Amino acid sequence: MTNLVAERRFREIVPPLLDDAYTLAKWLSRSPTDAEDIVQDAALRALSALSTVSVDRPKPWFLAIVRNAAMTFMARNRRETMAYAGDLTDLDALDSRGDDEAAPNPEQALIAAQDGERLRQAIANLPSPFLETLIMRDVNGLSYREIAEATGAPVGTVMSRLARARAMLAKTLRSEP
Amino acid sequence: MTDPDMDERLLRLNAALDGELDAMAQLAFEREMRDDPALAAEYRRLAALSDAIRRHAPREAAPQALASRIAALAPPAPPPESATATVVPLRRAWRDWRALAMAASFAVLGFAVGAGLTSLRTPSRSGGVAQNLVSDFARAEIAGQPFDVASSDRHTVKPWLADRTTVSASIVDLAAQGFPLVGGRIAVIDRVPAPTLVYRHNEHLVAVTELPPDFTGVRAGGGVETIDGYHVARWRDANLAYVAVSDADETALAEFVAAFRRGSGAATEPARP
Numbered sequence: 001m002t003n004l005v006a007e008r009r010f011r012e013i014v015p016p017l018l019d020d021a022y023t024l025a026k027w028l029s030r031s032p033t034d035a036e037d038i039v040q041d042a043a044l045r046a047l048s049a050l051s052t053v054s055v056d057r058p059k060p061w062f063l064a065i066v067r068n069a070a071m072t073f074m075a076r077n078r079r080e081t082m083a084y085a086g087d088l089t090d091l092d093a094l095d096s097r098g099d100d101e102a103a104p105n106p107e108q109a110l111i112a113a114q115d116g117e118r119l120r121q122a123i124a125n126l127p128s129p130f131l132e133t134l135i136m137r138d139v140n141g142l143s144y145r146e147i148a149e150a151t152g153a154p155v156g157t158v159m160s161r162l163a164r165a166r167a168m169l170a171k172t173l174r175s176e177p
Numbered sequence: 178m179t180d181p182d183m184d185e186r187l188l189r190l191n192a193a194l195d196g197e198l199d200a201m202a203q204l205a206f207e208r209e210m211r212d213d214p215a216l217a218a219e220y221r222r223l224a225a226l227s228d229a230i231r232r233h234a235p236r237e238a239a240p241q242a243l244a245s246r247i248a249a250l251a252p253p254a255p256p257p258e259s260a261t262a263t264v265v266p267l268r269r270a271w272r273d274w275r276a277l278a279m280a281a282s283f284a285v286l287g288f289a290v291g292a293g294l295t296s297l298r299t300p301s302r303s304g305g306v307a308q309n310l311v312s313d314f315a316r317a318e319i320a321g322q323p324f325d326v327a328s329s330d331r332h333t334v335k336p337w338l339a340d341r342t343t344v345s346a347s348i349v350d351l352a353a354q355g356f357p358l359v360g361g362r363i364a365v366i367d368r369v370p371a372p373t374l375v376y377r378h379n380e381h382l383v384a385v386t387e388l389p390p391d392f393t394g395v396r397a398g399g400g401v402e403t404i405d406g407y408h409v410a411r412w413r414d415a416n417l418a419y420v421a422v423s424d425a426d427e428t429a430l431a432e433f434v435a436a437f438r439r440g441s442g443a444a445t446e447p448a449r450p
Contacts, residue, residue: 007251016343018247022239036243043247116233123234137195138230141340144197160184163191170226 006051013050013058014043020059020140021066027135028070030124034077042069060146067132067150122172129153130165137162190216193328194223196337200327200360207329224332306366306392307411307420311404313364313373314384314422323382324360324375334361338372346372346387347417349440356383356433366392376433381425383433388418401427401434410434414441 014021021042025035042065055061126134129151136142136150144162148155192198193206210217239247317323326337331348338346338361350358356376364373364386373386390413401410408430410421421437423430 010251011253014247014251015244018239018244019236022243023237026237027234032240036240039239039243040246043250047250116229119229119233123230134230135234138227139234139236141336143340144192144195146340159188159192162195163187166191166223166226167187169230170222173226 003051006047009050009054010043010047013055013062014046017059017062021062023139024063024066024132024135025070027124027139028067028128028132029074034073038070038073039066041073042066045069057146057149059140060142060150063136063140063142064150064152119169119173122169125172126165126168130161130168133158133161134165134169186216190220190223194220194227194330194333196326196328196333200322200324203327224330227332306388307402307404307409307422309366310364310384310386310420310422311407311409314382314407314424315405317362317384318382318424323362323384325362327360329358329360331358334358334374337361338363338374342370342372344372344387344389344417346374347441348374349437351376351433351436351440354432354436355379356436378423378425378429378433381423381429383421383423383425383430385419385421385437388420390414390416390418392418401430403427412438414438 018039021039022035025038025042026032029035029038042062045065046062049065123131123134132151133147136147137144142150144155144158147153147158147162151158153161189198189202189206193203198206210220326334328334328337329352331350335346335348341363346361348358352358356378358374359377359382360375362373362375362384363370365371366386366388369389371386371388373384376383376385401408403409408423408425408427410419410430410433412419412434419437421430421434423433425433
């Protein structure tokens with residue numbers, strides 16, 4: 001049986017983060033129903049963890065659990081592999097302005113970004129290390145340090161993944177539909 | 178094919194957008210941006226993208242069924258009906274209170290018109306909150322650190338504040354009215370972190386702290402009072418309670434408040450009963 005302290009901590013921490021957790025899980029699993037299972041699993045893990053740990057920064061802590069629950073879920077339930085070895089060399093592959101002769105036109109990029117469905121599709125197509133970094137930053141509002149904490153990656157890696165994720169999105173949105 | 182300088186530049190651009198640069202680095206970056214149109218254009222493009230992501234891929238509400246299942250994992254100690262019972266009267270009380278506050282603000286207005294604004298300059302003992310914020314303001318000014326995130330870009334300031342507080346700050350662009358945004362910081366009131374926006378007006382600063390609307394100690398009104406030599410204005414709208422502290426003169430502060438209310442309140446002003 002779970003103890004009362006854990007339950008009290010749980011009530012303080014988890015319900016306020018539910019929307020963040022659900023949104024993250026939905027992006028990572030790309031499925032609303034799977035997202036519910038993932039969040040429920042994460043909540044159970046959080047509840048049992050809270051009987052032994054107290055938490056300084058609830059948001060990165062709980063979102064880390066959600067992220068790990070999503071990984072486990074995907075590994076168990078999907079054939080497609082999530083494995084990806086991303087590290088500091090991520091940025092090496094980045095040619096953010098390689099196609100410079102066509103001088104990227106800000107207006108054009110902006111208009112493209114107005115097209116919500118296209119943008120969401122472009123986000124969903126990001127490889128998972130970039131996807132999770134982008135969502136944690138721009139949707140969940142975590143700081144770089146918190147994303148590093150939640151994903152277990154060094155801050156430098158978080159920075160390069162985020163820069164690359166945005167560059168990839170911008171590039172996709174600039175290209176012809 | 179990798180150009181380390183370009184990588185560095187790109188990382189810095191992203192960090193600036195995310196409010197992750199410290200004040201000095203941000204200052205250097207903003208200066209650089211002034212002299213480098215290409216960098217500025219790149220920054221705008223990145224900001225537009227970030228904006229579009231927030232708009233088109235917003236945080237979604239968890240389904241009610243999921244919320245109920247999660248809540249059931251750790252049911253609260255008191256029976257649920259007592260919990261719901263307190264919520265409704267509170268809301269109602271808040272509505273009544275707002276009507277009272279509005280009446281009070283008319284009374285204050287009448288008083289101000291009758292007695293002249295100078296009578297409001299007498300030091301007020303009214304409130305810990307304002308006194309606290311004045312001390313905050315003075316301390317920040319003396320320390321030469323009026324904000325924790327230095328940026329004139331609300332796309333930077335808003336998420337920075339949102340990460341650290343539970344109040345969703347309403348940031349009004351008042352540059353055209355002579356009050357450019359210069360940064361943000363966190364004020365701590367009754368152990369609750371509250372977003373504070375810092376605007377500049379000539380050589381002076383105006384710091385606006387935004388509090389939950391039910392925060393006690395922030396009276397409605399709109400008059401300018403003086404605490405410890407600083408001018409203070411307080412007001413509310415449907416969503417938030419505000420306290421502005423400034424070292425500018427009271428006319429400037431009153432102008433600021435009017436401009437801020439026009440900017441923030443237009444969409445959120447509650448319907449008059």
